[in-house]
Structures are given as structure tokens and as C-alpha cells.
Amino acid sequence: MIRIYALESTNNNSNIIICPDCDLLLTEQKPALGYSISCPRCGKRLRKRKKDSVRRTFVLSITGLLMYLPAVLLPLMTFESLGFSDSATVIESIVNFYHNGYHFVSLMVFLSALIFPLLLLVMIFVLSFNLHRHHYPAYLRTLFKYYIHLEDWAMLEVYLLGVLITVIKMVDSSEIVYHAGLFCFTSLVVISIAISTTIDKQYFWQLIEDKGVLKNSPPTPMAVDFTSKLTTGLQHKLIICHTCEKIVAAHSAGKSCPRCATKIHSRLPGAIGKTSALILTSILFILPANLLPIMKVDFLGVTDESTILDGIIYFFQHGSFFIGFIIFTASILVPVFKIIGLSILLFSTRPCAARFLRKKTIMYRWIAFIGRWSMLDIFVIALLVALVDFGFFTSVHVASAATYFCLVVTTTMFAAITFDPRIMWDDCTQSQSKSILKKHSP
Numbered sequence: 549m550i551r552i553y554a555l556e557s558t559n560n561n562s563n564i565i566i567c568p569d570c571d572l573l574l575t576e577q578k579p580a581l582g583y584s585i586s587c588p589r590c591g592k593r594l595r596k597r598k599k600d601s602v603r604r605t606f607v608l609s610i611t612g613l614l615m616y617l618p619a620v621l622l623p624l625m626t627f628e629s630l631g632f633s634d635s636a637t638v639i640e641s642i643v644n645f646y647h648n649g650y651h652f653v654s655l656m657v658f659l660s661a662l663i664f665p666l667l668l669l670v671m672i673f674v675l676s677f678n679l680h681r682h683h684y685p686a687y688l689r690t691l692f693k694y695y696i697h698l699e700d701w702a703m704l705e706v707y708l709l710g711v712l713i714t715v716i717k718m719v720d721s722s723e724i725v726y727h728a729g730l731f732c733f734t735s736l737v738v739i740s741i742a743i744s745t746t747i748d749k750q751y752f753w754q755l756i757e758d759k760g761v762l763k764n765s766p767p768t769p770m771a772v773d774f775t776s777k778l779t780t781g782l783q784h785k786l787i788i789c790h791t792c793e794k795i796v797a798a799h800s801a802g803k804s805c806p807r808c809a810t811k812i813h814s815r816l817p818g819a820i821g822k823t824s825a826l827i828l829t830s831i832l833f834i835l836p837a838n839l840l841p842i843m844k845v846d847f848l849g850v851t852d853e854s855t856i857l858d859g860i861i862y863f864f865q866h867g868s869f870f871i872g873f874i875i876f877t878a879s880i881l882v883p884v885f886k887i888i889g890l891s892i893l894l895f896s897t898r899p900c901a902a903r904f905l906r907k908k909t910i911m912y913r914w915i916a917f918i919g920r921w922s923m924l925d926i927f928v929i930a931l932l933v934a935l936v937d938f939g940f941f942t943s944v945h946v947a948s949a950a951t952y953f954c955l956v957v958t959t960t961m962f963a964a965i966t967f968d969p970r971i972m973w974d975d976c977t978q979s980q981s982k983s984i985l986k987k988h989s990p
């Protein structure tokens with residue numbers, strides 16, 4: 549990927565953009581195909597031109613919808629051991645949690661591996677179909693708004709990694725027969741990733757706004773006094789919508805965004821309080837999540853319970869260092885990193901610590917990105933419970949830590965969503981801000 553940097557605002561004739569992570573006001577530049585523009589102050593990627601985005605997204609969404617039902621209804625694989633055999637579909641792996649009384653865990657897996665991926669496919673199909681046919685009904689903006697909010701909660705690719713780890717865990721102790729469902733599910737994951745890379749969100753919003761029922765929405769303010777030495781949107785009395793990134797005048801705060809109808813705020817309201825409360829809650833849950841057993845294995849009537857750490861040690865003892873490291877990273881390192889990382893951001897928000905401001909903003913983006921991968925262990929257990937049910941001989945069951953672990957994942961994901969990285973930059977003086985800008989500009 550070739551990256552260029554947006555220019556700091558210098559004239560009053562161009563469209564403007566505001567960085568959603570640090571609020572820097574910039575002159576909008578249309579990047580050439582294959583190029584992206586990034587914020588020179590915090591490194592956030594602001595725009596990337598994508599070729600033929602509407603048509604490609606439309607074709608991929610149809611393919612994804614055709615693949616969805618066989619992917620979730622057909623068996624993924626069968627485990628065979630000592631004359632016993634058991635196969636599982638994605639749905640069965642969820643139903644088992646529910647039948648064992650783990651309703652919250654089953655709800656989380658149900659939503660993240662089944663419902664949200666389907667909703668996203670349906671929404672992006674309807675959206676791209678309409679844009680492709682040059683139809684711009686009013687509901688498109690609501691559809692796209694929910695699509696953007698749901699994106700982080702669909703976890704097909706994490707589930708697929710869970711399938712891979714389950715296979716590696718069981719390959720020595722049982723015969724594994726792969727079915728068409730696994731092929732369809734893998735294809736579905738590839739299509740979902742392809743959709744997220746082909747969709748040009750800013751271009752989609754532009755079409756909805758320019759050609760749809762929002763023709764009369766106020767234009768992006770252009771006449772900004774760049775002769776002053778102020779650099780941020782807020783200092784120019786401009787704010788950016790958190791969902792669609794439309795720029796509106798500051799007096800619109802508290803009203804609905806003219807483009808996506810989300811309530812606009814100059815900064816996310818109560819960000820520090822909400823994030824602190826969620827982090828404290830996740831700290832309460834992380835102890836039982838790691839100390840209590842997360843899985844029970846019955847073997848010839850004898851029950852063996854294991855914690856998350858026991859599962860990791862199992863892989864290291866059996867020479868699967870890479871898989872052990874992946875589960876250690878997803879189940880222990882990522883939740884701890886999120887809690888410590890967000891705590892550092894909260895404690896150092898004010899006053900401005902210019903030295904690490906850019907690094908802290910990059911860390912925030914990593915925290916927001918990796919949150920969902922912690923669900924890996926839950927997906928592995930869901931598959932093992934469904935696939936290893938050989939009656940009295942041996943069976944796998946979920947244990948109490950699973951609920952606490954899901955609560956840790958959920959609360960830390962919400963903590964990252966409620967935090968607003970711009971408040972870290974707000975107290976910086978102009979000279980501090982300029983020095984970061986100068987240091988990182990090409």
C-alpha cells in the first residue's frame with residue numbers, strides 16, 4: 549500500500565477534512581487509485597480510493613449471501629475415535645452452550661458468529677444493489693449507519709481460526725473428516741474480508757448524500773479562516789460526525805447528523821467516566837475468567853477441569869508452540885493489554901503529554917482493532933463441546949469461566965468504543981502539536 553500524507557490546511561478554497569482521532573483540520577486531497585491519505589499528526593488513515601467499489605461490493609455480497617446458509621447449516625467436520633464419531637455445524641456449536649445453561653456465552657457466539665455476519669451481508673447487499681442501480685431511497689443512510697456500528701461485532705474470521713486450532717488440538721487423538729460445510733465457511737470468511745477491503749465508505753456516504761434524499765443537507769463547511777494559527781476542527785468551530793465523518797458547524801452539537809442521523813457531539817459525551825467504569829468492571833471479571841475452569845473433559849467417568857492457562861500449557865507440552873502462543877496472545881495478552889493500555893490512556897489524558905501522544909493514539913487504534921480476537925478460546929470450546937461428545941467414553945463441557953471471559957471481551961470492547969482519543973490532544977498547546985506534526989511529516 550502506498551501512503552501519502554494529507555496537507556495541513558493552507559488555503560480557504562479547498563474542501564476540508566478533520567481527523568477523527570486527533571481533530572486536526574486538513575485540506576482534502578483526492579488520492580489516486582491505490583493510494584491512501586493519512587493524518588500527519590496521529591497517522592490515522594483518512595481516505596483510500598478503491599476501484600469500482602460499488603459494483604465489486606455488490607457482487608461479493610451476493611456471493612456471500614449464497615454461501616451463508618450452506619456455511620452455517622452443513623457439518624464442518626467429523627471427529628472419529630475408537631469407533632465413536634461426532635460431527636458439528638456452526639449452529640450446533642452454539643446450541644450446546646445454551647443447553648448447558650451458559651445463556652450469555654451462547655448469545656455472544658450466536659450474535660458474533662451467526663446473526664451479525666448475516667445482517668452485515670444483507671445490509672451491504674441492499675445498499676450496494678441500490679447504489680449500483682442508482683436508486684437512493686431514504687432508508688440507505690440508516691442501513692449504512694447500522695452496518696458501520698455492527699462491523700466490529702461480526703467475528704467470522706475469529707471463528708475460522710478457532711476451527712483451525714480445534715483441528716490442531718484434536719489431530720493426534722482422533723481421525724478428522726472434513727465436510728463441504730468447512731469449505732463453504734472458509735469461502736464465506738474470505739468473502740467477508742474481501743467486502744471490508746473493497747467498500748469505500750466515504751464514497752458510499754457521498755453517493756447517499758449527493759444523489760439521495762439528502763440533496764438538501766448542508767454542505768461541508770469550506771470557508772474556514774486558515775490564516776489563523778489554529779489547527780483543530782474544534783478551534784475552527786467545526787465538528788465531525790463520529791459515524792459518517794461529515795463535518796458540521798459546532799452549533800449543531802446535540803442535534804442529529806444531516807447525513808447519517810446519528811447524534812453529533814464535539815467529543816463523545818462522558819468518555820472518561822464510561823471508559824473508566826467499563827475498565828473497572830472488566831478487571832472484576834478477568835480474575836474469575838482466569839482462575840476458574842473454562843472447560844471440563846469427562847473421560848471414562850472421570851472429570852478433568854482446566855483453566856485458560858492449563859489449555860495453553862497443554863499446547864506447549866505437546867510441542868504446538870505456535871498454537872499455544874496464539875491462544876496465549878488472544879486469551880491472556882490481548883485482554884490484559886486492552887485493560888492496561890486503556891488505563892494508561894485514561895490516566896495520561898490530561899494534561900497534554902505531547903511526547904507520547906502519537907504513540908498513544910496508535911495504541912488506541914490497536915486496542916480497538918484486536919478486541920474481538922479474544923473470543924478465539926470461546927469459539928474453540930464451542931467446537932470441542934459439539935465435536936467431542938462420545939457418550940460415557942469421553943465428552944467436553946463448558947465451565948463457569950466462559951461467562952466471565954465473555955464479559956471481559958464485551959466490557960473491554962465497549963470501553964474502547966466509548967473512549968474518545970481526541971480528548972488526549974485537546975489540552976496540547978499549539979507548539980506541542982506543531983512539534984509532533986513536524987516530526988512525522990514526510
Ligand SMILES: [Zn+2]
Pocket residue numbers: 567568569570571572587588589590591592
Ligand atoms: Zn490525526
Ligand SMILES: [Zn+2]
Pocket residue numbers: 789790791792793794805806807808809810
Ligand atoms: Zn453522520
